[in-house]
Amino acid sequence: MGIIEGLTSGLLQAVSLSVFPYLLVGAIFGLVIGVIPGLSGHFAMAMVIPFLYSMEPGAGIAFLLGAHSTVAQGGGLTAILFSTPGTGQNAATLLDGVPMRQNGHGAMAAGAAMTACFLGASFGAVALALLLPVLQKVVLFFGPSEIFVLAFLALTFVAVLGKEDITRSLIAALLGLLLAMVGVDNVTNQERFTFGLLELRDGLALVPVILGLFAIAEMFELFVSGGSLTGANARPLSARETQRQVFRGMLAAFRRWWLVLRCSSIGTAMGLIPGLGSAPAAFIAYGHAKQTSKNKETFGKGNIEGVIGSEAANDAVEGGALASTVAFGVPGSSSMAILLGALFVLGQETGPNMLTYHVDVVFIMIFTIIIGNLIGMLGGMFLVNPLSRATGLRGTVLVPVLIVIVFTGAYAVHSAWFDIFVALVFGVIGYLMKELDYSRAAMLIGFVLGFAVEKNLYLATQLDGPDFILRPIPLTLAIITVAFLAYNIWGIVQHRRERDADGG
């Protein structure tokens, strides 16, 4: 299938009656989840996955990405209106969003943030579309040997560049890889790490693991913290003034199109690097907006450019992150790992097959991101006040309801009671990892990549022999991996030495 055919087919499918309603429901769901502090984009995606089994691929992708794409918009809203970022990626928005609210321009900042999100996401999606012809050619050079080494490179990036400690993240990544080995070995038919349990013969199911790590773990935190999800100052604004300010904010974002373009480019480029994620992109874009502004001194005191820059980069990341996921089946973040898992559930194979024969599926993703963000922006435009009321939901009511939905979702995938148990166990593990700063993203990516790593290792040794790593691309990737890891470890050692010297 050619690019133009794929583009047309993807667009027609995304707006068709069999797909669009799912996109709409997903986008509204994501917006509400984003507004609720403590519930992230991963949570929204994890909650959506159990429902995918009964859906067509197009509808499933639209539902999932629709939910994911609007989370940041909802999160931006609460960051500005209640000083509580709904998601971690909105933290940079606090810097100028909160002072704007304190100056009486909260809704204006919210309007600007949501519009910047939409523009940034659209930029990222278009960048992905433009990258497709290049990716189609590059991906042909990647066989089992290359994918095997690339998976380790991606895991190293995720472990090193993530916000958590390197050693802990590497432990999490390797544990994820090891968990993927549970079950019967496809080659020798030997049971591995099953403890004689029949339920583990097919390995750990992906959906309960995702639900446990990202949904149940959040519930733990909400239950332990208890009470309301936001501070006491969560009060809706007056309707007319809010509406007026929202429109002014939206207009302000469109007027600063050049800033949006630059910050979106930063976001997309950073999305291409596995492990960086949205939060660093948002902070770098904020710094860029400040550096290039004529009113540097007003940053941090309520400059709308700070809000626009960080939110544009925040959402542009997804386009870049999708590129490596779709082309090589190597996710760079936990959201992309969940997406990859969802694509397995929907029977879609990433890599050359998708880019060559099912490029329409990639375009469904692209249009879903654009339309989903548009829905988020329009929703935010008229629903700022009703949405802000979602923050008033009490944890005491929300937690039991969400747990029930999560457990039902875990069961429904294979109609297996054991899967609920798996979700519970991984919920405990996820909570402990979160508390102790072990990267859950690295573990999930390791788990998702584990299947591919072992399969490609076997194929590589069969096709290219035991010295497959000496082929040009695998060797280059292996050198980059080792050099990157060594450089970062050296940096840490140096830093410790300096710290010890200062202390002494």
Next chain:
Amino acid sequence: MADDLKDARGHEVAAQKKVALELVFIAIIGLIVLGGLVSALSYDFISARAPLVIIVPLLILIAIQLNRTRKQAEHRVVLHELTHALKGENRDFNSVLRFIAFMALLLLLIYVAGHYVGISVFMFVLMYWISREHPVLALVVSVGVTLLVYLLFEHGFNIELYRGYVPWLLSRYGVI
């Protein structure tokens, strides 16, 4: 000044609690991985290859992390915190354990009485008895969500949820 000292001491105790938790967590993970190593050594070469490639560096990293955490630990405080937690005197730890127990209860309820009875009872108990929500609210939410789950899964997605061991037993003896 006295408040500052109290705050600093509070932070220190919180940090040591975390250290104690990590020591236990990483030690358990280490033991499991060690068990995995022993297990992997008994597999065919092809089946053992990938797990061993992962387990060896993993064990090294676990040892490094265990050592790092041990160095951060004030042994007396950590030991005190661990005994405290085991005696049930650590509020956060109790809270987490209580939550795990509730979820285990839900798991058991689903297994014995079926999905619908299990989830409705669980929601009601958690909202009314534990979180002290108004009984009408707890009842409405429990019944409403159960109904929603039923409509969504049984009718929307055509997925039959688990009917439970007791209903299965009763149907076997022709009671229902």
